Structures are given as structure tokens and as C-alpha cells.
Amino acid sequence: MIGTRLDLERIRAARHVIDPVFLDTPLYRCEALGRALGCAVSIKLETANPVRSFKGRGTELVANLLRGRRETAAVCASAGNLGWALGWSGRRHDIDVTVVAARRASPAKLDRIRALGTALELVDGDHEMARQQAAAIARRRGIRLVEDSLDIETCEGAATIGLELVDRATSADAVLIALGGGAMATGVGHVLKALRPEVEVVCVQPRGAPAMTRSWHERRVVTTATVDTIADGVAGRHPIPEVLNDLLRVADDAVLVDETSIVTGIRMLWQHAGLVVEPSAALGVAAVLADPGRFAGRHVVTVICGSNVDMDAHRRWITR
């Protein structure tokens, strides 16, 4: 037994609940990127869906659960991807969704959330401030607070990626997973450790937002006072104890990468794979760039978890 909060049978059952538009995403070898990185690289592409990230897998579970309980509203704090995905699933399942976001979040992301008809509340301050405001709204209105990584549905939704990797990435030596709150890392990690324990699960976080990675290495919650990274999708400061406990059971390693490697990763994914990615989706490539010897000659799978990037910034990063 793995000993996390996750359950393999529930994860398998989740596949029947999630809209198929989020499932069975492309998984393919990218030889040009592999040549550039000195190892065999497979891409698991989570961007070719209506919300351009893997988050729909989890929000579909949340919305389905709420509908089953005849609950009609939910609120979440989100830098963008969770909010967009919850808004999308909410519209599909007739759940009234409110998203609380930092005012400085990417305007393009906020516009897409608004366009779904989702209520959007902006707060001054960072993601932790948005979380507090979302919690206050949930208490006041008596509605479900959706908390990324803490809510098991967000982890088990992401874990369905793991099932697809087990089915098809049969020769993988390592899977590189962006680490933020931990939903994707614990989800995919749980399935791999349950079914393919020999595959190395490597979590990758920006050096400028290292709270969960430090916590994993110290085996206790370590918070940071600030974050400083372009990878807004993984920029948390307060790791959740339950998620850390799960991560300690499924991750083989957690590494930090610098901003330069992330930008180079974004540029390489565009140049060699023809992919537009958000910074958090470049963390896997950044990890190989940061430690090429570790991955040389091996077969790594990198999960391209989202493409919701500020396009002006993307243009800058690929033209450096």
C-alpha cells in the first residue's frame, strides 16, 4: 500500500466521470527535443483541450460530486488555470462558480474566466490572500470551497494522467512533474508508485518558489515569505501538510531549477517541439537542462501541464 490519501479504484472510476475531452491526451516521442537534451524525451500533452491545462480532470470530478449532492455553487482561489477549469466544469454541470484571483494575474487568463460567465473577484496581494478571501466567501455563503491539492478530487483527477502513462509509456525511466501545491505530483506519483514503482518520479519546482520542495527534503512543512518566479502556476508559499505527507510517499526526488532554465525550456519546447507552454510546463525540460548527466541516455516523460501564458511574455522568451 502506498499510504497516501489517494485511492487507485477511485482514480480508475474517475475516468468515467471526467469529460473525455480531457482524457487520453497525446503521448509521443519528440526526437528533436531529445537530441537537444541528450536523452529520449516523451511529451504528455495536457494543453489541447478547452481550458489548455490538466486542471479540467480535477474540476470535472469536483463539479460532478457537487451536482450529485445537489449543491449549486462553489468558490476557489486561482492564479488562472484552476479558475478557468472550475468555471468550465461549473458551466457544464450547472454549478455557480466564483473565482478569486490576484489582481495582478495575467489579464488574458482573467478574461477567459469572465467569458465563461464565472463570477470573478479580484484581490490585491498574492495567491495566499486570494485563498483567504475564497475561504471567507465559502463561509459566508455556505458553499463549497475548492482547494487545489487539498481536495482529493484535484489530486485524483490529475492522477488519471498517471493511468495513461502506465498504459502507454511502457519504456519510461523517469517522469518529470511540475510541483506547486502538489495535486499533479501526488496524483501522478501515486499511480506510478502503485503500478510502475520502478519509474522515477521527479518533482520540479522553481528555485524562486521552493516551499514544497524544501518541505519534502526536510520532511516537515517549510513556508517562505515571498515567491519570485515567472511560473505563476506553481508559486505557493504555504505547503498543505496532508499533501506533503502524500508527496513524501510517492516522490523519488524534488529538485529546484532557476528562472534561466525555465525560459530556455520554454524556448526549446517552442523551437524543437512546436509547443507553446506556460512556465510551469517547462519545468521538466528545465530539470534536464540543470542536470543533464542525471538524465543522459535515459527515457524521460515530461508532462506539459498547461499553455496559459501571457503571449507578450512568451514572445519575449522565445526571441531572447
Next chain:
Amino acid sequence: MIGTRLDLERIRAARHVIDPVFLDTPLYRCEALGRALGCAVSIKLETANPVRSFKGRGTELVANLLRGRRETAAVCASAGNLGWALGWSGRRHDIDVTVVAARRASPAKLDRIRALGTALELVDGDHEMARQQAAAIARRRGIRLVEDSLDIETCEGAATIGLELVDRATSADAVLIALGGGAMATGVGHVLKALRPEVEVVCVQPRGAPAMTRSWHERRVVTTATVDTIADGVAGRHPIPEVLNDLLRVADDAVLVDETSIVTGIRMLWQHAGLVVEPSAALGVAAVLADPGRFAGRHVVTVICGSNVDMDAHRRWITR
């Protein structure tokens, strides 16, 4: 009966022969692109595979056929995508592949073909010159000449896209298909006309390479002396009579778009959908841009047929 050379049962059987990495590609609504274009837009994404275009569907059929006949070699003329795909399928099926390409073809595309171990012969001149040279090699060596669009496998491979659209794009009003030699248009068109005849099949070609479109309108083969377009994937001058006959039976319309619309389409797909596309993959969006009233309020599916683009050119097109 549709009356083309294609056969629905063979197309269904093809799904069991083609490597699954090319099948069941993403099909999803892109609301941001739809808002920008004034209609509902679904994307059928053919770029998330090892050769970054739909051509693998056809080359898998060709290579499988050759292996069944114990033939061990093949040659084709290709501006890039067919050559890369045939090289990939040849390596998988132990077929010795030679690709003849114009020397001025994109260096990145040629490098990827070389990297597969495929023999590459470069000719001065355009694609028609490469076709003649490939035919000469086939005669001299007594090996199979693979001719895009003429060879039924290339059309029926592409036609498997049509099966996936019929299964999942149940609310589509029109499908926009890049038109070059005609393999994709006749393939997808055949399946739609057989199973969903009410869906409009609109072929789109650059005004700078209009031979097949003119031929379709005049119902006879019309050749052109030159081509002048950035969409190298669809830049033919000599329509094949058999393919034109098929196209006359399955296309509802064939339209021409100018280069400005193609570049704008490339930029919009990057900006609103986060996709890197080659020019021929932007033809559908260009068609909506060229005649927005025709598609206003309707649901169009655009097949994003490839992402093999010169990256310096792509950077230029998105920064205009």
C-alpha cells in the same frame, strides 16, 4: 455511393493498421479563437505526434502494405511532411526510404528527415522537379514510388480523421480543410459525405498556389506555371486527374485565401489557441477571416494539419 476511389470499409480497417500515436487526436472547442473569429471554432489537432503532421496516418498504411508484400524500399518527393512521415513509418516497418526534396526546403525539416536515417536527395527546382526525380529513382531501382494524393493509402489514411470527426464533432456545420494535392480533402470529404452529408466540406488553398481550386471550379485539370505562397505544404502546380475527380464528388466548395490572411491566421492560432502551426494549417482560419459573414454564428471545425514551420519565420509572423 459517393463514387470516389476511396472505400469506407478500408478506411475503417485502416484504424487497426496505423500506429495509435497518430489516431484519436484532440478535438476541442477553442472559445477564445471563436470569439475572435465570430463563430464557434473546434480544433482538430494533428500536430501532437512524432512527425508533427497528419501524414503519418497515410504513411503507416503505405509501409504496412509494403511490408506485407515483402517490399523493402520506397521513394517519395516531399516538401517535408510526407518525407518525415514516410521516413518514420519506414524505420518502424523496416522499409528503406529515400526522400527527394527541393534544396530550398526548410533546413529544419530536412534535418529531421536525415535524423531518422532516411536517405535524402536534394534537387534544384521546385516540388514538380522533385517528383520527376523520385519517379526516376523508383524506375531505376524498381522500388515503390509513393505519390501523395494519387496513392489511395495517403487519402484513406487522412480519411481516418473524418471518422474521428463523425464520431465526435456532432454539432459541426462545416469542416475547413487545407487543399494541396488533395489527399486530406478527398479523404476527410469522402467520410463526411458518406456519413454526415449535411456537413459542409470547404477546401482552402492559397491564392498563390491555386491549381487544384481552379481545377475544381472548372471541373478539369488546370495547371499553373509557378507557385508563390508561404504554405509550402500545399504548393503544387499539377493537379492529379484522379484526385480531382474524387474532389469533385466530395467538396462543397473550394476557396482561395491571400497570404496576409494566412499570416494573420498563424498569429491568431498562436495568440488565441496557444498553437504553433505551419502555414497550411492556418488556411481554415484564413478562410473565415476572408469571408466572416459566411461562417458567422456557425460551428466550424478546422483541421490543424501540421506544425512543421521554419521557426525564424514563425517568430516573424507572430511579431508583425
